[in-house]
Amino acid sequence: DTAVSQTPKYLVTQMGNDKSIKCEQNLGHDTMYWYKQDSKKFLKIMFSYNNKELIINETVPNRFSPKSPDKAHLNLHINSLELGDSAVYFCASSQLDTQYFGPGTRLTVL
Amino acid sequence: AQSVTQPDIHITVSEGASLELRCNYSYGATPYLFWYVQSPGQGLQLLLKYFSGDTLVQGIKGFEAEFKRSQSSFNLRKPSVHWSDAAEYFCAVGVGRDDKIIFGKGTRLHILP
Numbered sequence A: 001d002t003a004v005s006q007t008p009k010y011l012v013t014q015m016g017n018d019k020s021i022k023c024e025q026n027l028g029h030d031t032m033y034w035y036k037q038d039s040k041k042f043l044k045i046m047f048s049y050n051n052k053e054l055i056i057n058e059t060v061p062n063r064f065s066p067k068s069p070d071k072a073h074l075n076l077h078i079n080s081l082e083l084g085d086s087a088v089y090f091c092a093s094s095q096l097d098t099q100y101f102g103p104g105t106r107l108t109v110l
Numbered sequence B: 001a002q003s004v005t006q007p008d009i010h011i012t013v014s015e016g017a018s019l020e021l022r023c024n025y026s027y028g029a030t031p032y033l034f035w036y037v038q039s040p041g042q043g044l045q046l047l048l049k050y051f052s053g054d055t056l057v058q059g060i061k062g063f064e065a066e067f068k069r070s071q072s073s074f075n076l077r078k079p080s081v082h083w084s085d086a087a088e089y090f091c092a093v094g095v096g097r098d099d100k101i102i103f104g105k106g107t108r109l110h111i112l113p
Helices: none
Strands: A004-007 A010-013 A019-025 A031-037 A043-050 A053-057 A064-070 A073-078 A087-095 A098-101 A105-109 B003-005 B010-014 B019-021 B024-026 B032-038 B044-050 B056-058 B064-068 B073-078 B087-094 B101-103 B107-112
Touching (some): A010 A019, A019 A031, A019 A087, A031 A073, A043 A064, A043 B101, A098 B032, B019 B107, B024 B073, B032 B064, B073 B087
Parallel strands (some): B010 B107
Antiparallel strands (some): A004 A019, A031 A087, A043 A053, B003 B024, B087 B101
16 A cells, blocks of 8 residues: 555666656645755755646756656656765655655666 | 745754654745654654644644744654654645645754663
8 A cells, every 4th residue: 555656765876877767646646856965864846747847947957857748647767877866866746735745766777 | 935944954962852854845825734754764654734714733643733834834842753654854844836845954853761
């Protein structure tokens, strides 16, 4: 009965590779988000989608591309991974101004 | 610009003692305010939220928070902490556009036995 789920939980990869993180929510929410949490635990929003439409796109490199195949899914694709991309990435969904977070994906770029 | 300040990076309290974590925000309109908790290696769990009405809000796990508009604060409190409360606590403000939330930098809570 997981509300917001992410896969994989851990992702270790080499610099230059392309990788994807998947997010699914079964709450029926209209809006989904991606956040990045850096090594100092600071959380920053990257993107948000509402009903498959991009709403928020913060200052994020073009190598990051969100894709929303339907309202319940928001995937994050990262091209040409760099060392600085190492972080924990959280997906969230919201309805009525309250956000609910997934368990996070720890990405390590070697 | 909207911002959230959590002035304490680390707080250490003894088990059974009372707790207060500070949060100040900067936002021009009436804010939506949240506290989230992140246990080690875990995601964020919503503790409580304030949208309007009673300025003292109750949350899960025995936490409460009080909204004070005059001080632009939303401090989190618990009368008696348990060892399982050791975690990172994030205060956040919803800036009202597309449900966007801005987080503070977090306060790490340590519990002494």
